[in-house]
Amino acid sequence: MTEPSPSTKITTLLRLVLPIFREHWLRLGCGFLALIVVDFLQLIIPRFVKTAVDALSTGAATSSQLLELSGAVCLVAVIVALLRFIWRYLIIGFSRILEKKLRDRLFTHVLRMDPPFFERWTTGDLMAHASNDLNAIQMACGMGLVASVDALVMSSAALVFMLAISVKLTLIALLPMPLLIICTRILSGRLHHRFNLVQEQFSLLTEFARATLVSIRLIKGYTLERFQEQRFHALGEQYVRSNLKVAAIQGLLFPIATLIGNIAMLLLLYYGGALVIESQISIGSFVAFVSYLYMLIWPMMAIGWVANLAQRGVTSLRRIHRLLSEQPTVSTGVALAAPPVAPTVYSCRSLTFAYGASVRPVLSGMDLEIGPGLMGMTGRTGSGKSTLCKLLLRMYPVADGMLYFRGQDVNQLSQDQLRQCIAYVGQESVLFADTIANNIAFGRPEATAAEIEAAAQAAAIDADIQTFTGGYQAIIGERGVKLSGGQRQRLALARALLCDRPMLVIDDALSAIDVETEHQVLQGILATLQGKTVLLVSHRVNVLRHCDRIVLLDAGRIVEQGRHQELLANPFYQAMVEKQQNDA
Ligand SMILES: Nc1ncnc2c1ncn2[C@@H]1O[C@H](COP(=O)(O)OP(=O)(O)OP(=O)(O)O)[C@@H](O)[C@H]1O
Ligand SMILES: [Mg+2]
Incomplete structure (x- = not known):
């Protein structure tokens, strides 16, 4: 997958997701409210513990007071559990809705694109966008957002409570925290990178299995089973190796965080203990302080993790934006109240065409009137027959003034309206x-x-x-x-005949049919298509001789036009006829 250029402004990127946030503001508002309430409730529990410990240490505790305090702790814990469920359901649910909306938008956009687009973007690229990128955006807008709000609220509140107990002790306990932020930032960055590799290798593996199964007859024909087996085995091994690397980093992340947390705890025990001995703070305050410090470790880890999630989310958003900015190259006009009527369906006037940025024209200076009746088209392989069929279907862009549909320039006609006038049977069914x-x-x-x-x-x-x-x-x-x-070919033909449209384009789709059946098929086509226009591309003389007119192409130019008898004067056509007669 190619990396998008980082030039797109972040505000432009956010415009892709902000309307979805706005649409679900109530859901998000309730979710974040529940999240913040959970944070505050969690911060209250150490206060209860402090009261209990202080009462115990001074000997003033009564069993009813202890019962009351533990009852309060239980109640808070139950409310916390309930609210946790609510925020998860609301906020993570929102991120899934957001992902679905972006996916729908992407799918609709891709469906609107024309063949040149699919020559630029591979199926693999598009599938990666639909899975990895949307997933990264969903993570950033779901867990990423939750973690940043949570970390912000938790850490500032815990800090306030800690500062209220002792400013000096707070500063000492915070000393190792920058190290924690740096370590999680580096390790989670590595983790994401490794994780991407794992995903890439997994798609390679599945794609290989898919390609093998699709071409299983070919593989058996060339006795390549063992070869494919070995390649599959190698890909699987790579996948396991990458997974082990992910496991190694994950295995490092938590022990390091705990280690740094414990260093903070060590400092706290040493200096905090001294403060208790000097009676500057109560034992209860000391115990509460320890709980707050524990509460600070997760937000500190979250800062590094969230930074990576956000970065990944923005990169993915940029890729999606680039894909959504692609526009079809085939121009489309306005739909007419009634499609134009004229006996000639198509007129090509000096039609010249080249694929994409290529300078080599595939069709050059072609003047041709198509319809009504049965028109045949033949010519050497690669002479441009299929290309002309695709242009009639408006698959590729043509310059103004070169192609007319019933007297109207095709660039001024609505693509849908025009395509609904044509039934098409492609070269491959x-x-x-x-x-x-x-x-x-x-x-x-x-x-x-x-x-x-x-x-x-x-x-x-x-x-x-x-x-x-x-x-x-x-x-x-x-x-x-x-x-x-x-x-297969006749099934594809039946599909086109059922559509019953004014024009039928058959691109060499009768090639695999025997002479007897071919005759039947032709009769069927002629009977169904009375008064309609048929363009029949074929290399078969038996088919072509039934046509009202045959067009002979060579290297993108029309070299001859006329009935079968008239074309016999052409050396290429004559050679084709003789060859097929001899074969018969
Ligand atoms: N999508 C494409 N991009 C670039 N070049 C193309 C593309 N499709 C076809 N071509 C080129 O255009 C030329 C004409 O191809 P086209 O498929 O129209 O030939 P054809 O007359 O239908 O041949 P055949 O009888 O073998 O079906 C060929 O040289 C081919 O390589
Ligand atoms: Mg062709």
Whole structure:
């Protein structure tokens, strides 16, 4: 994961979370009130103990007085327990709500992005943001905030009580405290760093397992099981080693804190004891002082820990801010009350396109009218056919004046409105581990069973589905592993046909179908799409010869356009026809 630049102002970053704080002010207010009351109640207990010890040491204690005092201590302890539950529930609950709101926002934002964004950000990066960064922000806004308020209230109140007993003794007892702050700051910094490493290694491990399982057929095909096993074993070992380092630092943190606390206690015993002997303070005050000192150790540790939590929270907030600042590159116009109507669906005028910052154009100076009817497109691999299909779907940005949808510049049209006019079957079929029916109805979840069947018949997949156990309710496995390549392609086609949109773009999605079935599929498409526009990318002459017009691309340029017979004059097309006839 790349580190964000630290230039974004902290106020800009806080704007991401402050509205959520404001929205839940009542919840937070009650939570912090409970927290502060707990702190004060805890500070009262040593006062009771002081009274009891003083009464005992002077011999004035009665059993009823002791009973009363212990009853009071019990009561305070019960109230403290109850209030602790309340603040935890309210404040930690708030931090979870905050995390959810940020996660929702992130998800919505990522869904709005276009393919160039997903070429810049890997899935791993996005998943890390959704887990590690949100977690760090949740910790900072939950436990971090609690610990800082708690430390502030506890330490100042404990200090006041201590100072009231003896100023000199307080100063002496505080001597080792800066050391405690420094040690926790350093150690918890190390701990966070190590902890991040552990998390990174855990994601490497899970990602490796995922990638292995997804490509299990390939691994078996190349007999790589042992190799994968060894790599998995090595990754697991690294993970354990990192975890042991975390355990070592955790193991150091508490003993060091206790050690420093005990040094303070030693100083207190030595100098405080002397004060008791000289009768400058009572034994009760001395005992109370010891309790206050114990209460001061946790806030001193918390200062170092909270500083690290806050730092991590801000870094994560910065990363999230950077992600949320990304904007789609494909421009979008306003939605029209009624989409424009014109017989020609698309016009390309000197359409030139290059991916991202690349200077090499993938399409150059392309003039083309698409629709109505069945238009074929073919050309060498890498000649730009899929790129053109993606541009029609507005996946990548195009300059003004190059691409028109029914006479309107696409940059002035609403993306959603335009995409709703096109059904698209990509070069690789995307299927889900769900039933066949749900896979077909993906683009139109409200479709009836009869409509789904009709679409499957048009895509010539119905007969295959009837042979599966469960028929349309059969589950097809992850990414459709239980289907053949040709079945997967026809299922994806049925999905597009069911959407019943004015234009259908099929990007080489009939390549794995035999000649017989291919003919059926074509008939199905032609029957369903009367009066509509179909752009059919294919390398198969048998498919192309049915087209009203065929466009031949080479290196991003149109080299020929016409019917099958007319194109036979072109050497590339002629060679393709001859090769396929010989193969047949
Ligand atoms: N996302 C991308 N970023 C950068 N370059 C790309 C991207 N997608 C495709 N290209 C490049 O654009 C060129 C055209 O690719 P395209 O997928 O349009 O070819 P095609 O005609 O569909 O080929 P095929 O017949 O093999 O499917 C290729 O040189 C390819 O390397
Ligand atoms: Mg392609």
